[in-house]
Amino acid sequence: MYEFHDEFPQEPGLRYLNHAAVAPWPKRSSEAVRRFCETNVSCGARDYPDWLKLERTLRERLARLLNAPSTGDIALVKNTSEALSFVAFGLDWRPGDQVIISDEEFPSNRVVWLALAAQGVEVVEVSLKGADPEGNLLAAFTPRTRLLAISAVQFASGLRLDLQRLGQGCRQRGVLFCIDAIQQLGALPFDVQAYDCDFAMADGHKWMLGPEGLGVFYCRSDIRTQLKLHEYGWHMLEHAGDYNRQDWQPARSARRFECGSPNMLGAFALEASLSLLEEVGMVRVGELLEQRVQRLTEGIRALPGASLHSPRSPERRAGIVNFSLAGWDNTALQQRLREEQIICIQRGAGVRLSPHFYTREQVIEQTLAVLTQVAKG
Incomplete structure (x- = not known):
């Protein structure tokens, strides 16, 4: 072994x-950051093309960790809250739409939906008590239910939900499925395809053993263009790097959610941490x-x-x-x-x-x- x-x-x-809060880094992550810092001191950004190769490797590792169909479905984000906000304020809501959450959610997966009240969106909090929490959630659906937003594992009790059952229930009812994966990703196997979810997000600083300030956002390819963008910049363009181009369009991939310069320091640390999880x-x-x-x-x-x-x-x-x-x-x-x-x-x-x-x-x-x-x- x-x-x-x-x-x-x-x-x-x-x-x-205390890994459910902030985890220690493995030694290899510290060494990766040290090498990155020393290169910056001695060479500046001379090796930037190599840094971009490492960023691609990080996307590949994250795609495997989530079992995403493609690296194009993966966006590198600041944190879980940012990714949840991309969903909450990207969808085209109608007055009377409902969002189903549980009554045990971490504030990040509660406040972001309550903030939609001005658009007429109703948040329904469902109890997870009893022998069938998934049944409780699905029973709360009505014809007005637009989205189920649930944590894979509840942050306080540690309750893990049957995400595959919830995904099937959402698909049968035409409801979008959003998973806050921060308390499962890196701790247990995770599979966006098996769960049939539309969105999943997590920070790197808990079970993935990475730094704060860098997380992952999975967005299903066939729904990506339905999310209105609220952040714009050079990095989220389809032709990023062609600085003289006058016409523009958002990237077709999930990179459309990455408006500006990447967190390269964090990428070096998280890529190293994920390499350990893959080896084990x-x-x-x-x-x-x-x-x-x-x-x-x-x-x-x-x-x-x-x-x-x-x-x-x-x-x-x-x-x-x-x-x-x-x-x-x-x-x-x-x-x-x-x-x-x-x-x-x-x-x-x-x-x-x-x-x-x-x-x-x-x-x-x-x-x-x-x-x-x-x-x-």
């Missing part, structure tokens, strides 16, 4: 369980992550006074374990764990732990040992 632990030479004693393989990444989530789940359930707020069944979770302890305020509990170098965060009903595939087993066991001490007072 590929030896990947050397890629994460973390500070001794650190127990990093996303199926193996998912298996290793599930082992760590399962051990945390079992250990926490055994603690006196513990309440688990995340799904117990493997098919309903990705990399998030959310819990609370009787007698502890969640913020105080997070701070107590931080004193032990257990890096986690308070979210939703409890404290959220989020390991990744490379997290050493000893980190999991040490975390459970600390929690045992804390639970016993």
